[in-house]
Amino acid sequence: MPEPTGVIHDIGYQRYTGPRLGRRHVFGALYLHGLRTVFGLGRSAKAKIFPWLVVGIVTVVAAGLAAVRSQLGEVVMTYAQFADAMSWLVIFFVAVAAPELVSRDLRSGVLPLYFSRPLPRDDYALAKLLSLVSALWLLLGGPQLVMFLAAAFTTSDGLRGTWNELLDLLPGLLYAGLWAVVFAAIGLLVASLTGKRAFAAGGIVAVFLMTTPIVGVLSILPSHAVNELAFLASPSTLVGGVGTWALGDLLVPEGQGGGMPIGSFGPVYAIVAVLLVTACTALLLLRYRKVAAR
Amino acid sequence: MTLIATESLTKTYGGRVTALADLTVAVEPGIIGLVGANGAGKSTLIKILLGLLPPTSGRVSVLDLDPTTDPAAVRARVGYMPEHEALPPDLSAAELVTHLGRMSGLPRTVARERASETLRHVGLYEERYRPVGGYSTGMKQRVKLAQALVHDPDLLLLDEPTNGLDPAGRDAMLALVHRIGTEFGISVLVCSHLLGEVERICDTLVAIDGGRLLRADRIDAMTSATDVLAVEVSEGTDQLAGRLATLDLPVTRDGRMLLVPLVDERTYDLILGAVAELDLPLHRLDQRRHRVAELFAPREPSNA
Numbered sequence: 001m002p003e004p005t006g007v008i009h010d011i012g013y014q015r016y017t018g019p020r021l022g023r024r025h026v027f028g029a030l031y032l033h034g035l036r037t038v039f040g041l042g043r044s045a046k047a048k049i050f051p052w053l054v055v056g057i058v059t060v061v062a063a064g065l066a067a068v069r070s071q072l073g074e075v076v077m078t079y080a081q082f083a084d085a086m087s088w089l090v091i092f093f094v095a096v097a098a099p100e101l102v103s104r105d106l107r108s109g110v111l112p113l114y115f116s117r118p119l120p121r122d123d124y125a126l127a128k129l130l131s132l133v134s135a136l137w138l139l140l141g142g143p144q145l146v147m148f149l150a151a152a153f154t155t156s157d158g159l160r161g162t163w164n165e166l167l168d169l170l171p172g173l174l175y176a177g178l179w180a181v182v183f184a185a186i187g188l189l190v191a192s193l194t195g196k197r198a199f200a201a202g203g204i205v206a207v208f209l210m211t212t213p214i215v216g217v218l219s220i221l222p223s224h225a226v227n228e229l230a231f232l233a234s235p236s237t238l239v240g241g242v243g244t245w246a247l248g249d250l251l252v253p254e255g256q257g258g259g260m261p262i263g264s265f266g267p268v269y270a271i272v273a274v275l276l277v278t279a280c281t282a283l284l285l286l287r288y289r290k291v292a293a294r
Numbered sequence: 295m296t297l298i299a300t301e302s303l304t305k306t307y308g309g310r311v312t313a314l315a316d317l318t319v320a321v322e323p324g325i326i327g328l329v330g331a332n333g334a335g336k337s338t339l340i341k342i343l344l345g346l347l348p349p350t351s352g353r354v355s356v357l358d359l360d361p362t363t364d365p366a367a368v369r370a371r372v373g374y375m376p377e378h379e380a381l382p383p384d385l386s387a388a389e390l391v392t393h394l395g396r397m398s399g400l401p402r403t404v405a406r407e408r409a410s411e412t413l414r415h416v417g418l419y420e421e422r423y424r425p426v427g428g429y430s431t432g433m434k435q436r437v438k439l440a441q442a443l444v445h446d447p448d449l450l451l452l453d454e455p456t457n458g459l460d461p462a463g464r465d466a467m468l469a470l471v472h473r474i475g476t477e478f479g480i481s482v483l484v485c486s487h488l489l490g491e492v493e494r495i496c497d498t499l500v501a502i503d504g505g506r507l508l509r510a511d512r513i514d515a516m517t518s519a520t521d522v523l524a525v526e527v528s529e530g531t532d533q534l535a536g537r538l539a540t541l542d543l544p545v546t547r548d549g550r551m552l553l554v555p556l557v558d559e560r561t562y563d564l565i566l567g568a569v570a571e572l573d574l575p576l577h578r579l580d581q582r583r584h585r586v587a588e589l590f591a592p593r594e595p596s597n598a
Contacts, residue, residue, distance in 0.1 A: 029396045
């Protein structure tokens, strides 16, 4: 007699004998999950509002710049300058995204569920850091790509013009990467200290904004060297300083003036930026060593 | 195979607080109850088993692996359900368990399938698509159990799984744990401060107090004594005790109750007869399993 069809059998618990992926795959999964979290993907509609508002603003600005350039042939902003101009938005973006990535996990107590799995605790922190760096880089680099495409398709010099444009774009993307790394490292470290998202956001904004007056004070002291080193005091001006040294007129075209009066201290800025990122990352890992042992 | 073995395991925090002291124990696969008062060192032991805390001294092995040198290998085969609230409120159970399955190394589609399957096994069906924030305590405990089970471990470490549940919820959770241990073929270590709870479902019982081992044995070896009848009368307890003693029943007093070992059906009749003869108001007469708790009860000083 044939079995009756359309009946669901409870086949009971099934043991899993399939493949178990290694550390690299788990890291990748956590990284992608973090990247999606930053942009509110896979989360509630409310969580999508702010990230996509910021994405909208930077894209519109880039489109505007591209339009001006193609219609009037005037370069309002270089690629690198675009990153500088958007730094305020980046600060607020970090202040929302970093607590979303780490403070939420601290508060809900979900971390023991991560650390009781094969994933090493350093991987957790590094995957989150990498997610935030990538998100910030996409945020600053994506609009630059829009500007590049507009410029490349409207250039009158043919392929040579496109090639020159590409040579301008690449340093801009690298500079955006520097912004991303410095801001993500600081922002994530601050956010990892508290489980309260509002405190974390406030702390991040405070670190970036409160240091600006220090730069102001240092730059009017009656010592030339101190004036030239003043921009080390705040993350935003530190990045600007490195940019001024490394990119020169790619950051600020000749004749526009501006740039940062860092004198010959350029390498110092670069070293301090590297040290700052290294220190923040090391502290972040230390922080998670302590959290994991609880 | 030995499931968990420790040898002179000691853990002190900051050189002052002793959480585990010279603990040597070995248990076979099955359902193991780890019993002890709050602060007895249960959670510390679990963290050492997971390789999250290094022991101060001594040796430990889980599934024949050493968590101090190869924690990743141990954790790949172990599922852990923490005692405290551990769920982000804005994610749905399905999303959370899928994500944690991937964190255990399951491929994406497998993680999704196994997540819904384990959630079904712990008794969550359509609710699993709703945010965890709106769940009852019982449902949250089930989600915590599901995430420990999603990667099909060989050993489950459950830290106070019945915490915060009402009596019905406790029974359901214990039945579920029992099913996992027997039908699913997964060994389980259940931590609890309630002996009466775990003794119902365990094969092996490990009792610790102040970080020291009180006793570790198979539960059938511990409860070889027969069941007892508890008799309570509103008045005349002494009178009844005397009468039962003359009937050759070994009576012991436990507060307002009299405990009589249940030999066979006749014991009931003898007690009821004695109560009726003395015309005492019978308050209750029920059968109690010989409680393992009595094995751990502090010995009363012989001379008061």
